[in-house]
Amino acid sequence: MHETMAENRLTGPALNVCSVSKTFVARPVLRGVDLAVPGGQAVCLCGVNGAGKSTLLRIVAGLLHADRGTAAIHGFDIRKQAEAAKRKLGVVSHASMVYPELTVGENLNFAARLHGLADRTSRIEELLTLTELAPYRHDRAAILSRGLLQRLAIARALLHRPVVLLADEPFTGLDTGATERLLAIFDRFVRDGGAILMTTHDTRLGLRCCRRVAVLDKGVLVLDAMTDEIEPDRFCTDYLSYARSMS
């Protein structure tokens, strides 16, 4: 992973969002959002329901088109150079994106083929070891627990050696052990030079693995700061009371 990240190094930000706006049926969801995430950094994107977090992530992933503005992954525009951008992008969400009828190994093999990986077998082994899924490789995804399923989703997202990882509510439904494993995988990804943009309602967990925090409110980025510039405990408390007042 180290070698690949080194090959992937880029002088500009790994993820660059410029003036992105999006409106759904006359309701503005994002209003001119700017965000740049360099390699080796994880950003925790907070916001109450409807603030525009998932919409922003879907636009960055190329699953949704912005009305205005651009998003680039590793310098590749997600609209104009979609295939190149998607080769550098991994996505984890609360939906696992795996087929219940296929085994763990088959799901990874399918994802590897979609990404045209030349070293499929060795890379799948590497990811099975990283996510501690090797004992389950012949098990169908349908019988996996939520925690194992999320580990499979992570393995799927990291399979093609992305430089940017988008994680939409990755801790949803995970127990403490599974959460710790996921945090360790994220930590290793960042140490290896990857960039993470993560949304979560659990700000304490988010701040544990991110050195930077951004807050979206009604489609506007109202805070973008390094965690050492804020008091994490106070931020969590303030954010919680703000979220309660909005719900």
Added chain:
Amino acid sequence: MKDFWLGLRAIVIKDIVVELRAKQVLPTMIVLGMLIVFILRMASESSSTSAGAPVMGAAALWIAFLFSGLLAQERSFAAEQQNGCIDGLLLAPLDPGTIYLAKLVANVVMLSIFELIVVPIGLISFDLHVGGRWPQLLAVLLLGNLGISSVGTLFSAAVQLTRTRGSLLSIVVLVILMPMLIPASFALLVLFGAMPEQVGGTGSLAFVGSFRAALGYLLAFDAVFVVACWLLFPVVIQE
């Protein structure tokens, strides 16, 4: 180009493996197809003329192909909705058109398996004979299959992946397929001996003219709609 073939092959194999394990679509298709054949067979028994059997046989087969095909195609994208798998496909570095073509190939394979089972049942039930014209029968079935699958795959994506679920899209598919069903029915009627090779006069079947022309119409329909649906697919799945 290598990525195109790799991606296409991966999606087709995955779809077939998933169906073989889930056994969700094919059994339902076969039951529906056999029901249609048997009901129309019973209806044709009440016909006073023996000439009704080939006509009813051709009608039964096309109705079975059409409705069972649409059922399979609707499921092909519904399965991708499970666990957000469609996002996994769209996040792959593939042209969206590749996803359409892969789904089309998988649907053609499914409908071909269905035809392999239901056509012999239809031929026996209606006591139909094609003589030595099996290659022509295969060509008509394959061209019809491709026509139904090309339009059905696109509209299945539109219904499942966009917010148009529950609309009248299925009816639109049937209307679009009408120009294909006329020469397809004509071709089967000729093969079953219910119509001469060439016909004149007026009416929708007479408009087709001859068996060769019917094959030409089917080929043209398939070419136009495969290309059109392939080009439209990225637009349809947008948001």
